[in-house]
Amino acid sequence: xxxxxxxxxxxxxxxxxxxxxxxxxxxxxxxxxxxxxxxxxxxxxxxxxxxxxxxxxxxxxxxxxxxxxxxxxxxxxxxxxxxxxxxxxxxxxxxxxxxxxxxxxxxxxxxxxxxxxxxxxxxxxxxxxxxxxxxxxxxxxxxxxxxxxxxxxxxxxxxxxxxxxxxxxxxxxxxxxxxxxxxxxxxxxxxxxxxxxxxxxxxxxxxxxxxxxxxxxxxxxxxxxxxxxxxxxxxxxxxxxxxxxxxxxxxxxxxxxxxxxxxxxxxxxxxxxxxxxxxxxxxxxxxxxxxxxxxxxxxxxxxxxxxxxxxxxxxxxxxxxxxxxxxxxxxxxxxxxxxxxxxxxxxxxxxxxxxxxxxxxxxxxxxxxxxxxxxxxxxxxxxxxxxxxxxxxxxxxxxxxxxxxxxxxxxxxxxxxxxxxxxxxxxxxxxxxxxxxxxxxxxxxxxxxxxxxxxxxxxxxxxxxxxxxxxxxxxxxxxxxxxxxxxxxxxxxxxxxxxxxxxxxxxxxxxxxxxxxxxxxxxxxxxxxxxxxxxxxxxxxxxxxxxxxxxxxxxxxxxxxxxxxxxxxxxxxxxxxxxxxxxxxxxxxxxxxxxxxxxxxxxxxxxxxxxxxxxxxxxxxxxxxxxxxxxxxxxxxxxxxxxxxxxxxxxxxxxxxxxxxxxxxxxxxxxxxxxxxxxxxxxxxxxxxxxxxxxxxxxxxxxxxxxxxxxxxxxxxxxxxxxxxxxxxxxxxxxxxxxxxxxxxxxxx
Amino acid sequence: xxxxxxxxxxxxxxxxxxxxxxxxxxxxxxxxxxxxxxxxxxxxxxxxxxxxxxxxxxxxxxxxxxxxxxxxxxxxxxxxxxxxxxxxxxxxxxxxxxxxxxxxxxxxxxxxxxxxxxxxxxxxxxxxxxxxxxxxxxxxxxxxxxxxxxxxxx
Ligand code: FES
Ligand code: FES
Numbered sequence: 071x072x073x074x075x076x077x078x079x080x081x082x083x084x085x086x087x088x089x090x091x092x093x094x095x096x097x098x099x100x101x102x103x104x105x106x107x108x109x110x111x112x113x114x115x116x117x118x119x120x121x122x123x124x125x126x127x128x129x130x131x132x133x134x135x136x137x138x139x140x141x142x143x144x145x146x147x148x149x150x151x152x153x154x155x156x157x158x159x160x161x162x163x164x165x166x167x168x169x170x171x172x173x174x175x176x177x178x179x180x181x182x183x184x185x186x187x188x189x190x191x192x193x194x195x196x197x198x199x200x201x202x203x204x205x206x207x208x209x210x211x212x213x214x215x216x217x218x219x220x221x222x223x224x225x226x227x228x229x230x231x232x233x234x235x236x237x238x239x240x241x242x243x244x245x246x247x248x249x250x251x252x253x254x255x256x257x258x259x260x261x262x263x264x265x266x267x268x269x270x271x272x273x274x275x276x277x278x279x280x281x282x283x284x285x286x287x288x289x290x291x292x293x294x295x296x297x298x299x300x301x302x303x304x305x306x307x308x309x310x311x312x313x314x315x316x317x318x319x320x321x322x323x324x325x326x327x328x329x330x331x332x333x334x335x336x337x338x339x340x341x342x343x344x345x346x347x348x349x350x351x352x353x354x355x356x357x358x359x360x361x362x363x364x365x366x367x368x369x370x371x372x373x374x375x376x377x378x379x380x381x382x383x384x385x386x387x388x389x390x391x392x393x394x395x396x397x398x399x400x401x402x403x404x405x406x407x408x409x410x411x412x413x414x415x416x417x418x419x420x421x422x423x424x425x426x427x428x429x430x431x432x433x434x435x436x437x438x439x440x441x442x443x444x445x446x447x448x449x450x451x452x453x454x455x456x457x458x459x460x461x462x463x464x465x466x467x468x469x470x471x472x473x474x475x476x477x478x479x480x481x482x483x484x485x486x487x488x489x490x491x492x493x494x495x496x497x498x499x500x501x502x503x504x505x506x507x508x509x510x511x512x513x514x515x516x517x518x519x520x521x522x523x524x525x526x527x528x529x530x531x532x533x534x535x536x537x538x539x540x541x542x543x544x545x546x547x548x549x550x551x552x553x554x555x556x557x558x559x560x561x562x563x564x565x566x567x568x569x570x571x572x573x574x575x576x577x578x579x580x581x582x583x584x585x586x587x588x589x590x591x592x593x594x595x596x597x598x599x600x601x602x603x604x605x606x607x608x609x610x611x612x613x614x615x616x617x618x619x620x621x622x623x624x625x626x627x628x629x630x631x632x633x634x635x636x637x638x639x640x641x642x643x644x645x646x647x648x649x650x651x652x653x654x655x656x657x658x659x660x661x662x663x664x665x666x667x668x669x670x671x672x673x674x675x676x677x678x679x680x681x682x683x684x685x686x687x688x689x690x691x692x693x694x695x696x697x698x699x700x701x702x703x704x705x706x707x708x709x710x711x712x713x714x715x716x717x718x719x720x721x722x723x724x725x726x727x728x729x730x731x732x733x734x735x736x737x738x739x740x741x742x743x744x745x746x747x748x749x750x751x752x753x754x755x756x757x758x759x760x761x762x763x764x765x766x767x768x769x770x771x772x773x774x775x776x777x778x779x780x781x782x783x784x785x786x787x788x789x790x791x792x793x794x795x796x797x798x799x800x801x802x803x804x805x806x807x808x809x810x811x812x813x814x815x816x817x818x819x
Numbered sequence: 820x821x822x823x824x825x826x827x828x829x830x831x832x833x834x835x836x837x838x839x840x841x842x843x844x845x846x847x848x849x850x851x852x853x854x855x856x857x858x859x860x861x862x863x864x865x866x867x868x869x870x871x872x873x874x875x876x877x878x879x880x881x882x883x884x885x886x887x888x889x890x891x892x893x894x895x896x897x898x899x900x901x902x903x904x905x906x907x908x909x910x911x912x913x914x915x916x917x918x919x920x921x922x923x924x925x926x927x928x929x930x931x932x933x934x935x936x937x938x939x940x941x942x943x944x945x946x947x948x949x950x951x952x953x954x955x956x957x958x959x960x961x962x963x964x965x966x967x968x969x970x971x972x973x
């Protein structure tokens with residue numbers, strides 16, 4: 071048998087197969103360790119005292135009674151931060167103190183932390199901290215924050231963080247910390263000559279990501295070294311921010327990431343790590359802080375949004391122009407607000423062949439809890455708005471919405487954003503597939519509707535990932551890659567890629583989680599980037615090992631011979647072959663040149679409305695996972711199903727509500743997420759493999775698009791059933807009121 | 820207070836505070852960290868264990884309530900023969916993602932299968948609605964349960 075044939079047979083040992091997850095057994099048996107399951111010894115427990123007011127000056131803070139309580143080791147307050155180079159952090163804008171200094175900007179802001187021998191003691195000590203506040207006027211909503219006489223949340227010059235990734239950030243204007251603007255073509259002309267103009271104002275609510283495992287951090291601070299075990303998605307970015315805050319070189323900060331109990335963006339960038347390190351520094355012992363759900367809700371959330379949009383078209387249904395104004399409520403601190411704003415701005419036109427469009431997006435500070443990333447941010451915010459206007463154009467032109475999309479959607483290779491990545495997907499093919507899956511052409515029934523939606527999400531973030539593959543002398547390959555396993559199946563996919571390249575069965579490949587001391591750099595786990603970028607680094611590293619083996623063997627080696635070959639190479643039963651893989655940007659990797667790929671957000675839904683109660687039932691959904699190449703098709707489908715249910719929650723009932731600056735539904739008794747009863751009877755995920763991705767084997771990321779697509783499809787399905795909506799979530803009350811309103815209009819009342 | 824109970828088939832005697840939760844007793848005192856904490860308010864089901872064979876939320880159960888009774892956690896179930904079928908079905912259908920809801924869900928399913936409460940589609944929807952999962956979208960879980968109940972395509 072020639073070596074060529076061997077290579078051919080080997081292709082397909084792992085990639086493209088619906089293999090079982092490598093972590094399934096461990097997780098099913100309760101053996102998988104999450105941060106909260108660890109005990110690092112001598113560990114204290116931290117409890118956070120939080121501000122009761124949305125905006126106030128701290129007049130005095132006295133923790134001496136708390137410090138005297140038996141079992142309490144120390145209490146951290148703003149005064150303990152004065153020796154730091156700067157106590158402010160934030161990867162986009164350095165605007166957030168580790169713990170409040172002199173002032174609080176939202177109800178729930180950390181004011182002090184008690185470290186005690188056990189959680190109960192720490193909790194009890196919180197009541198012994200005496201704080202006097204002087205209440206300040208608060209701006210709780212976007213409208214209040216934009217008012218001419220609005221109280222300002224932040225003063226002084228704006229300072230950029232290490233990882234905003236957005237070029238020039240610009241200066242703060244009042245409570246607006248970031249603006250994103252796109253202007254393309256002659257916008258006035260695109261409306262002046264239009265036959266049809268659709269316009270409206272829209273609202274999208276603040277939403278809680280709810281990862282079942284809440285933010286949990288254990289930190290140890292020795293004089294010149296910090297070790298952190300954290301439920302974090304982006305260990306390398308957290309490491310850099312901690313090094314910056316505490317004045318240490320990178321190698322003196324070590325992040326270790328066990329399994330994560332879900333993330334969905336809630337554990338992206340830096341969250342509870344700085345405060346935990348600060349209290350550990352004061353205590354001189356390791357400290358663990360575990361958020362309760364009510365605290366997790368106050369730690370990060372999805373931005374609420376206000377939007378004004380108009381769309382113009384010819385009478386034949388040719389789309390002409392779109393003008394969009396967006397305001398995103400980022401809460402008291404920017405967190406990832408600027409990028410969410412830019413991504414929302416990019417998603418706002420939708421992937422159509424416009425004559426002109428203009429987008430003005432603003433990221434606005436308010437006296438509420440900070441907003442960051444949540445799966446498919448930006449796209450989820452605006453796709454339902456833009457797509458509802460596309461459908462309205464179709465209705466006014468007497469065209470089928472699918473047909474209108476066929477005529478107006480961009481095709482592969484067309485430019486979407488000046489200087490950015492052109493379209494890299496077959497959107498028309500994708501939307502046709504989901505339409506068929508929900509029976510698009512079938513006759514309609516009263517109070518039932520069907521909707522389609524198409525959109526794109528700028529994905530990949532900054533394309534830098536490194537990986538190492540070590541082939542041990544027993545023939546087992548160990549993959550070192552910084553990607554966080556948060557449920558998406560990253561360890562399985564990385565193992566499949568390495569197995570494929572080395573011709574090994576999956577059992578002979580091990581994937582380690584991130585430990586920044588040993589694991590090569592990976593920018594982050596988010597923006598659907600892991601398979602595409604970290605996966606490419608793993609592929610390159612595994613190929614490097616295979617090339618070394620080929621050189622040792624003098625031919626393409628048989629995997630069964632690896633152990634013997636290495637023994638020959640090293641002269642004994644030891645040594646290892648180390649392969650390295652690097653991924654870096656072709657150009658500068660700037661946001662303007664990006665994205666790495668456009669994640670496809672295409673979906674369809676059929677709904678039923680109960681006109682008596684306003685209750686909406688999602689009967690069937692279909693989504694497209696346009697992944698280029700599915701490394702593991704089963705896991706791809708599972709990603710879309712999870713995103714679909716989150717999309718149903720976001721569309722139908724999830725909403726964080728503030729009353730007088732207080733989060734009014736701040737726990738899971740009041741804030742409902744989808745249960746099994748909310749699952750549509752039919753949920754179809756279509757995996758599309760056109761090999762058009764920049765990742766390994768032509769792959770590109772997935773798992774977020776469905777979350778943007780489903781709310782949009784549901785909104786369009788409601789309009790199709792005769793109930794157009796402009797405010798999410800589609801609660802029974804809202805839908806019921808809208809139906810009554812429409813009835814009144816119809817009878818001329 | 821002193822309590823005696825059976826945990827995963829083995830007798831356990833312990834001294835504890837009367838207000839200690841069963842969840843903390845299992846995780847902190849016995850090191851059985853397979854039982855997970857999430858909502859603290861009996862909504863999510865992540866902390867579910869079986870008390871005399873019936874699912875309870877250990878976050879809202881006092882440890883003293885388990886005195887003289889039989890507690891089964893995921894670590895105990897995993898040692899039993901019946902576990903193999905559940906493990907196979909969940910792995911095959913990729914019904915595990917982050918795995919945080921999984922132990923509570925598996926114990927609930929184990930108890931309800933024995934009662935025949937998951938034999939119909941409606942039974943599955945109604946009886947498993949108390950276990951939240953934010954990752955899977957539930958479809959994979961339903962497929963695994965159908966297989967275990969003998970009502971779906973394996
Ligand atoms: S933690 Fe017990 S039900 Fe959620
Ligand atoms: S698998 Fe993550 S919550 Fe269920």
